[in-house]
Amino acid sequence: MAMFTHSDFVIETHALSKCYGRKLALDQLDLAIPRGRIHAIVGANGAGKSTLFRILLGFMPPTSGQSRILGKDSQQLSPQDRSRIGFVNEEHTLPNWMRVAQVMAMQRHQYGRWNQQAFDGVIGHYNVLPEQKIGQLSRGERAGFNLALALAQGPELLVLDEPTLGLDVVAKRAFLESLLQSNAADDCTVIYCSHQMEEIERVADNLIILERGQLKHMSAPEAFTARVSHWVADLPFKGPDLRLVPGLLETQRIDGLQHFLVLDQDADFEHFLRACGARNAQSMPVSLDRAVNAFLAKHHAAPATA
Numbered sequence: 001m002a003m004f005t006h007s008d009f010v011i012e013t014h015a016l017s018k019c020y021g022r023k024l025a026l027d028q029l030d031l032a033i034p035r036g037r038i039h040a041i042v043g044a045n046g047a048g049k050s051t052l053f054r055i056l057l058g059f060m061p062p063t064s065g066q067s068r069i070l071g072k073d074s075q076q077l078s079p080q081d082r083s084r085i086g087f088v089n090e091e092h093t094l095p096n097w098m099r100v101a102q103v104m105a106m107q108r109h110q111y112g113r114w115n116q117q118a119f120d121g122v123i124g125h126y127n128v129l130p131e132q133k134i135g136q137l138s139r140g141e142r143a144g145f146n147l148a149l150a151l152a153q154g155p156e157l158l159v160l161d162e163p164t165l166g167l168d169v170v171a172k173r174a175f176l177e178s179l180l181q182s183n184a185a186d187d188c189t190v191i192y193c194s195h196q197m198e199e200i201e202r203v204a205d206n207l208i209i210l211e212r213g214q215l216k217h218m219s220a221p222e223a224f225t226a227r228v229s230h231w232v233a234d235l236p237f238k239g240p241d242l243r244l245v246p247g248l249l250e251t252q253r254i255d256g257l258q259h260f261l262v263l264d265q266d267a268d269f270e271h272f273l274r275a276c277g278a279r280n281a282q283s284m285p286v287s288l289d290r291a292v293n294a295f296l297a298k299h300h301a302a303p304a305t306a
């Protein structure tokens with residue numbers, strides 16, 4: 001992997017906006033994703049993830065702002081630039097009437113860096129026969145076939161739009177395993193969007209949170225989890241006015257104890273709870289799933305400002 005004189009960022013956007021009529025899907029987005037490793041993009045439904053991918057890959061122009069992928073303007077990608085990028089989306093769009101062997105032969109012919117071993121390694125996890133038509137494959141088999149094609153391309157960058165949607169547990173595991181192997185072996189940067197936090201926890205090195213077309217957070221997943229803490233308090237009385245609870249994401253009363261999920265609070269939060277009348281208070285770790293979902297839900301519920 002020498003020879004690269006271009007930017008160390010595989011993705012760069014500057015003030016990138018996209019409006020669909022009155023709908024603002026990307027809002028002045030500034031995002032820079034460094035080369036290497038596995039990056040997960042998360043966000044509520046409609047946060048702009050697929051829109052971002054469509055613009056990055058040059059399928060659609062932005063309303064304003066710029067986006068670059070592998071150092072090239074997204075709107076001016078040459079066939080050679082495209083051959084350096086693998087893309088797998090949930091729609092798994094391939095011609096239904098073609099046979100597996102025919103699609104594979106076509107791709108092998110098209111990509112100079114075709115890696116048959118990578119293809120065989122992934123497709124071996126699925127019960128796909130060369131003579132089967134694409135239209136006959138199950139959803140999971142199609143996802144596996146698409147990933148096999150994308151990895152065999154030997155891409156520098158692999159972009160995955162919810163690729164494991166609808167896969168069974170075994171197929172999902174096989175899919176993630178293939179991803180990890182290719183990322184480790186070929187130094188391929190992977191950008192992955194998903195709603196499945198347990199997957200992200202397993203494979204992602206970097207967590208990117210999008211909300212209403214804006215970047216809200218980017219760090220290692222553990223660093224995000226560390227921003228959220230779960231406090232349990234024994235509050236015999238009514239407890240604090242919720243509007244006054246610092247960093248509140250979520251609260252619940254369970255079995256007479258009040259639970260708080262809070263953002264960016266340190267040990268002073270215990271003092272706050274005690275000042276509110278808590279007899280006992282204890283903080284506990286949270287999972288990534290819990291932390292991200294509470295963060296997204298909090299803002300999800302907020303009324304739209306646009």
Ligand SMILES: Nc1ncnc2c1ncn2[C@@H]1O[C@H](COP(=O)(O)OP(=O)(O)OP(=O)(O)O)[C@@H](O)[C@H]1O
Pocket residue numbers: 020021023024025043044045046047048049050051052
């Ligand atoms: N072709 C379109 N025409 C009009 N509005 C659109 C179009 N495509 C997307 N949108 C709107 O733009 C916003 C962003 O959509 P996008 O598909 O990028 O979100 P997403 O983060 O991928 O969501 P999900 O997690 O549900 O797949 C949504 O509010 C959606 O309704």
